[in-house]
Amino acid sequence: MSATRTPGNDKAIVKDYFNTTGFDRWRRIYGDGDVNKVQRDIRDGHQRTVDTVVYWLKQASKGDLTGQTICDAGCGVGSLSVPLAELGATVAGSDISEAMIGEANDRAAKLHLGDRLSFEVKDLEAIDGSYDTVICLDVLIHYPDSDIEKMIGHLASRAQSKLILSFAPKSGIYVLLKKIGELFPGPSKTTRAYLHPVRDIIAILRANGFEVNRREFIGSQFYFSQILEAVRSEEA
Numbered sequence: 001m002s003a004t005r006t007p008g009n010d011k012a013i014v015k016d017y018f019n020t021t022g023f024d025r026w027r028r029i030y031g032d033g034d035v036n037k038v039q040r041d042i043r044d045g046h047q048r049t050v051d052t053v054v055y056w057l058k059q060a061s062k063g064d065l066t067g068q069t070i071c072d073a074g075c076g077v078g079s080l081s082v083p084l085a086e087l088g089a090t091v092a093g094s095d096i097s098e099a100m101i102g103e104a105n106d107r108a109a110k111l112h113l114g115d116r117l118s119f120e121v122k123d124l125e126a127i128d129g130s131y132d133t134v135i136c137l138d139v140l141i142h143y144p145d146s147d148i149e150k151m152i153g154h155l156a157s158r159a160q161s162k163l164i165l166s167f168a169p170k171s172g173i174y175v176l177l178k179k180i181g182e183l184f185p186g187p188s189k190t191t192r193a194y195l196h197p198v199r200d201i202i203a204i205l206r207a208n209g210f211e212v213n214r215r216e217f218i219g220s221q222f223y224f225s226q227i228l229e230a231v232r233s234e235e236a
């Protein structure tokens with residue numbers, strides 16, 4: 001049975017979506033098979049987000065991530081976890097969707113990266129353990145404003161030195177584009193999309209002892225993502 005929308009149950013709806021329609025849609029977009037023009041645009045935009053994060057981490061450690069522990073929270077099918085493990089990091093990917101983790105495990109099985117790459121079904125707010133770096137890409141779009149403080153606070157508590165987030169920024173033009181998008185009904189519009197002001201996210205990071213030291217905006221016709229890298233500040 002699918003979850004119905006009542007106030008406060010976004011998470012159940014999101015989980016349901018990423019186990020069904022969302023899984024089919026995103027597996028295709030994050031894969032390498034044929035896609036339509038819109039999906040191609042989103043695939044390319046998302047790939048730029050992944051590439052940017054990989055580049056930042058590579059740059060910070062001269063291309064070799066051996067010995068670093070990374071948590072990929074809301075990892076989807078492992079689009080980021082895989083390249084990071086291939087660079088030597090020990091990556092723990094987790095996601096609330098069984099279907100996404102199933103696909104991530106299928107992909108990992110072909111790569112023979114051993115213990116360096118593991119995937120687990122988990123709500124990111126229940127992640128335990130601690131990691132050098134915690135990364136959470138394109139998940140905040142599923143979180144309403146009222147829930148992001150707790151969510152980011154939890155991720156921050158798991159990160160020893162770095163926290164990298166990407167999200168759809170809330171600014172005039174994107175609010176307008178989102179409104180236009182909502183005028184067109186379609187089967188893919190089954191979850192709500194939440195945009196967040198960049199300054200709000202920065203303030204939450206700061207309240208948790210993290211300062212933003214790198215940022216990049218990735219924008220194409222149908223894909224928008226603000227990436228922030230924050231590091232634990234000395235006095236925190």
Ligand code: SAH
Pocket residue numbers: 011014015018026030073074075076077078079080094095096097100122123124125136137138139142
């Ligand atoms: N980070 C991945 C996937 C982004 S799609 C990437 O960039 O490739 C968003 C993912 O967030 C979906 O797989 C969805 O199942 C997951 N998600 C949403 N809410 C979550 C939560 N509370 N805990 C863990 N995963 C969550």
